[in-house]
Amino acid sequence: MSGACTTYVSAEQEVVRGFSCPRPGGEAAAVFCCGFRDHKYCCDDPHSFFPYEHSYMWWLSIGALVGLSIAAVVLLAFIVTACVLCYLFIGSKPHTKLDPGLSLQTTGEEEE
Numbered sequence: 001m002s003g004a005c006t007t008y009v010s011a012e013q014e015v016v017r018g019f020s021c022p023r024p025g026g027e028a029a030a031v032f033c034c035g036f037r038d039h040k041y042c043c044d045d046p047h048s049f050f051p052y053e054h055s056y057m058w059w060l061s062i063g064a065l066v067g068l069s070i071a072a073v074v075l076l077a078f079i080v081t082a083c084v085l086c087y088l089f090i091g092s093k094p095h096t097k098l099d100p101g102l103s104l105q106t107t108g109e110e111e112e
Helices: 055-091
Strands: 032-036 039-043
16 A cells, blocks of 8 residues: 555446545545555555544444344333233132142041
């Protein structure tokens, strides 16, 4: 990565003429040519791979947090609903004494 970006073919299959960095009207610190084979740009960090500002990451993070929050609320609502329905189902059953089955009684024939 040097200060001269060579001619390349963009992702839209358009030929982009080579240019030197920094570009006129661009940042004075952007003296390196960065990017990929189909997209080149001037940058101030020779190890830069993306031409975007890092602020777009905040929007992705906020979107992910909103999505996870909604999923957590839905999951919590499901768990609470399941618990309430189980409690109502168990509480609405009639409280009858269970039949233990046959009673064990002696017949009285074993007396000596």
